[in-house]
Amino acid sequence: MSKKGILVVFSGPSGAGKGTILAEYLRRSPKAVCSVSATTRKLRPGEVDGVHYHFVTREAFEEMIRQGEVIEYTEYNGNYYGSPAGPIRRQLEEGRDVILEIEVKGAQQVRAKFPEALSIFVMPPTFEELRRRLTGRGTENEEQIRARLQTARVEVAMAPDYDYIVVNDVVSEAADRLGYIIEAARCSRKFNQEFIQDILSQT
Amino acid sequence: MSKKGILVVFSGPSGAGKGTILAEYLRRSPKAVCSVSATTRKLRPGEVDGVHYHFVTREAFEEMIRQGEVIEYTEYNGNYYGSPAGPIRRQLEEGRDVILEIEVKGAQQVRAKFPEALSIFVMPPTFEELRRRLTGRGTENEEQIRARLQTARVEVAMAPDYDYIVVNDVVSEAADRLGYIIEAARCSRKFNQEFIQDILSQT
Numbered sequence: 001m002s003k004k005g006i007l008v009v010f011s012g013p014s015g016a017g018k019g020t021i022l023a024e025y026l027r028r029s030p031k032a033v034c035s036v037s038a039t040t041r042k043l044r045p046g047e048v049d050g051v052h053y054h055f056v057t058r059e060a061f062e063e064m065i066r067q068g069e070v071i072e073y074t075e076y077n078g079n080y081y082g083s084p085a086g087p088i089r090r091q092l093e094e095g096r097d098v099i100l101e102i103e104v105k106g107a108q109q110v111r112a113k114f115p116e117a118l119s120i121f122v123m124p125p126t127f128e129e130l131r132r133r134l135t136g137r138g139t140e141n142e143e144q145i146r147a148r149l150q151t152a153r154v155e156v157a158m159a160p161d162y163d164y165i166v167v168n169d170v171v172s173e174a175a176d177r178l179g180y181i182i183e184a185a186r187c188s189r190k191f192n193q194e195f196i197q198d199i200l201s202q203t
Numbered sequence: 204m205s206k207k208g209i210l211v212v213f214s215g216p217s218g219a220g221k222g223t224i225l226a227e228y229l230r231r232s233p234k235a236v237c238s239v240s241a242t243t244r245k246l247r248p249g250e251v252d253g254v255h256y257h258f259v260t261r262e263a264f265e266e267m268i269r270q271g272e273v274i275e276y277t278e279y280n281g282n283y284y285g286s287p288a289g290p291i292r293r294q295l296e297e298g299r300d301v302i303l304e305i306e307v308k309g310a311q312q313v314r315a316k317f318p319e320a321l322s323i324f325v326m327p328p329t330f331e332e333l334r335r336r337l338t339g340r341g342t343e344n345e346e347q348i349r350a351r352l353q354t355a356r357v358e359v360a361m362a363p364d365y366d367y368i369v370v371n372d373v374v375s376e377a378a379d380r381l382g383y384i385i386e387a388a389r390c391s392r393k394f395n396q397e398f399i400q401d402i403l404s405q406t
Binding site: 120123124126127128152153156157159160162163164165166167176177179180181183184185186187188189192195196199200202203 | 388398
């Protein structure tokens with residue numbers, strides 16, 4: 001089997017539980033890492049450069065775009081957000097599985113550039129459950145909830161573009177499934193071209 | 204997720220360890236079953252009808268072929284061997300994963316008829332290792348070994364047609380991988396069309 005890591009695109013609507021599943025999965029799999037995004041927005045109190053984001057200037061970000069050094073990016077509220085290619089490439093080469101927690105548009109960009117990337121969409125068991133989770137937070141007013149639900153609808157409609165659907169009913173089971181999918185990918189034909197060629201050349 | 208079982212095509216050259224991996228996997232996963240083949244050859248001492256094979260007459264087998272009731276079959280040494288469709292369909296409906304341990308030509312037939320089937324090819328870590336395993340049995344003469352190796356070459360050349368490659372270095376790890384692949388398949392887009400449609404209809 002190839003010794004390279006697996007690139008994983010991990011998306012899903014807000015409230016589906018992406019962060020909780022990832023935290024649980026990373027706790028179990030020291031081999032996996034989450035890619036740290038770069039952004040041009042200002043560092044907020046409590047945030048650490050290189051941990052929450054790589055904080056860079058607008059000029060630096062645009063230079064990265066020109067150099068093809070971001071594998072996906074978006075502009076939101078006047079700030080850039082994106083995944084820097086360098087660390088991802090290095091970690092994959094080191095045999096680490098790199099997980100990109102990104103939204104559906106970024107996922108499209110990654111899939112277009114890296115057809116070998118594994119794409120996973122996290123779903124609530126029902127849309128009603130998502131509604132409950134978004135409403136239950138109690139930190140947002142009705143209009144904000146409506147806007148979030150509308151975004152969720154648009155995102156869920158992209159699920160059929162992903163390789164895998166992970167239903168988040170029980171977090172530990174969803175993390176199990178994430179693990180199965182990544183380990184299975186290591187056995188995929190796509191990932192074992194070299195090994196197959198190698199063994200064929202010995203026959 | 205769908206409650207139906209997964210249909211798994213499991214192939215690999217003689218000596219790759221298919222039987223050992225399957226025995227280990229079935230021991231762990233009571234939900235999975237191996238399909239019992241039908242054959243027209245005579246029952247041998249120690250064999251049990253319905254366990255080792257379904258022993259049927261030539262007429263009965265040919266009638267099954269006409270009715271489309273075998274999902275793959277081959278003729279070998281004047282006898283038919285094939286996988287009866289009825290029990291497989293029933294077990295899948297009951298939510299059991301059905302594993303077909305079949306050779307590469309049968310696998311082609313199954314893939315053509317059931318594109319949703321998962322196909323897995325078991326490989327020795329190296330071809331040299333396969334040679335060692337086939338030679339080490341000590342039950343066959345040189346010519347028989349040569350013939351087996353030639354068959355193995357032809358079979359290994361079909362590996363690129365399979366969805367997954369399981370390298371059998373350590374049996375328990377190979378059985379782990381088989382499990383990851385089957386569990387991942389349960390999360391695949393292909394297997395969750397209904398769930399996706401269902402949740403989209405709720406939005």
